[in-house]
Amino acid sequence: MGIEQGELFGLLGPNGAGKTTLISVLSTIVRPTTGHATVCGHDVGRDQDAVRKCIGVVFQDPSLDDELTGEENLDFHGRLYGIDAETRARRIDEVLDLVELIDRRHDLVKTYSGGMRRRLEIARGLLHRPEVLFLDEPTLGLDPQTRRRIWNHILDLKDSYGTTIILTTHYMDEADQLCSRIAIIDHGKIIALDTPEAMKAALGGDLLELGIADPDPEFVKTIRSVPEVAQVSVQEDKLMVTVENGESFIPRLLSYAHDHDAPIGWVSMRKPNLEDVFINLTGREIRDEAIKEPGDRIRIFLRRKNK
Numbered sequence: 001m002g003i004e005q006g007e008l009f010g011l012l013g014p015n016g017a018g019k020t021t022l023i024s025v026l027s028t029i030v031r032p033t034t035g036h037a038t039v040c041g042h043d044v045g046r047d048q049d050a051v052r053k054c055i056g057v058v059f060q061d062p063s064l065d066d067e068l069t070g071e072e073n074l075d076f077h078g079r080l081y082g083i084d085a086e087t088r089a090r091r092i093d094e095v096l097d098l099v100e101l102i103d104r105r106h107d108l109v110k111t112y113s114g115g116m117r118r119r120l121e122i123a124r125g126l127l128h129r130p131e132v133l134f135l136d137e138p139t140l141g142l143d144p145q146t147r148r149r150i151w152n153h154i155l156d157l158k159d160s161y162g163t164t165i166i167l168t169t170h171y172m173d174e175a176d177q178l179c180s181r182i183a184i185i186d187h188g189k190i191i192a193l194d195t196p197e198a199m200k201a202a203l204g205g206d207l208l209e210l211g212i213a214d215p216d217p218e219f220v221k222t223i224r225s226v227p228e229v230a231q232v233s234v235q236e237d238k239l240m241v242t243v244e245n246g247e248s249f250i251p252r253l254l255s256y257a258h259d260h261d262a263p264i265g266w267v268s269m270r271k272p273n274l275e276d277v278f279i280n281l282t283g284r285e286i287r288d289e290a291i292k293e294p295g296d297r298i299r300i301f302l303r304r305k306n307k
C-alpha cells in the first residue's frame with residue numbers, strides 16, 4: 001500500500017494493535033523482522049539517515065524537557081538538526097504561532113498543561129520542515145475540548161505546509177473527522193483500508209435499534225424480507241436493523257410491529273460510525289475511553305431505563 005503526498009492518513013486500531021510499532025518501523029527506530037517500506041523514496045532499513053532527515057515524529061510518550069522553557073526545547077531540537085541560528089529563530093516563532101504558544105514560550109514546560117505539551121511537541125516535530133510527520137496518538141488522554149483544539153492545529157498545519165501526516169489513534173471519531181483515508185489495524189495487520197465515508201457506507205445504511213425481547217420470528221422475517229434492509233440481528237433485548245433510509249423506514253417498521261403485536265419499548269436510529277465498522281470486521285469493540293457520539297449516550301440511557 002502507499003500513502004500520497006499531502007495526505008492526512010490515519011492508522012486506527014485498539015490498544016496493542018501494532019500502531020506504535022508500525023510508526024517505529026517507518027521512522028527507523030525499530031528494524032522490521034520481515035517486509036520493507038520506503039519513506040520519501042528511501043528504504044527504512046538501508047537509508048536510515050535519509051529517512052530521518054525527511055520525517056518528524058511526535059511520540060506517544062511525552063519527550064519534552066520539563067526543566068527547559070518551551071522555546072528552549074524547540075531551540076535544542078533545531079540545533080540537533082543543524083538549523084542555523086537565524087532560521088531557527090524564525091521558525092521557532094512560526095511554529096509557536098501555529099500552535100498558539102507564543103505567550104508561554106518563556107515558561108518552563110513543567111508549568112504546561114497536557115494539551116500545551118502536546119502542542120509544543122507537534123511544533124517541535126515541524127521545526128525542521130519535515131515532508132512527512134508521524135503523530136502517535138496525538139490526543140491520548142486529553143479532554144474533549146483540548147482534543148478538538150489539537151485537531152484544528154493538525155488540519156492547519158496540513159493546509160499551511162502541505163505536510164504528509166500519518167497519525168495513529170484508537171479514537172474512532174478522531175480518525176473519522178481528520179483523516180482522508182484510514183487503515184484499520186488489528187493484531188499487527190491492516191484489515192481495512194479506505195475513506196471513512198466508504199467504510200461506513202459499506203455497512204449498508206442507517207442503524208435502527210428496537211427495544212424488544214424475544215421478538216416474534218414472523219415479525220423478524222417480515223423485516224428481513226424488505227429489500228432496503230441490509231441486515232437484521234436479534235440480540236438479547238433488542239433488534240438491530242441496518243436499512244438504507246432509516247427515517248422513512250421507522251413508520252413502516254412500527255406498522256409491521258403493530259400487525260404482529262410486537263411490544264416495542266423504544267426505538268433509536270443513528271448513522272453508522274467507525275466503531276460499527278470495526279465491530280463488523282472483528283466482532284469486537286475498539287472499546288476504551290473512546291468518546292461516544294451523543295446519539296450513543298441517548299441509546300445507553302434508554303437501555304438502562306428499560307431494565
Ligand SMILES: Nc1ncnc2c1ncn2[C@@H]1O[C@H](COP(=O)(O)OP(=O)(O)O)[C@@H](O)[C@H]1O
Nearest residue numbers: 013014015016017018019020021022187188189
Ligand atoms: N506486525 C507485528 N507483528 C508482530 N508483533 C507486533 C506487530 N505489531 C506490533 N506487535 C507487538 O504488539 C505489541 C503492541 O504493539 P504497539 O505497537 O505498542 O500497539 P499500539 O500502539 O497499537 O497500542 C508490541 O509488543 C509489539 O511488539
Ligand SMILES: [Mg+2]
Nearest residue numbers: 019020060137
Ligand atoms: Mg501505541
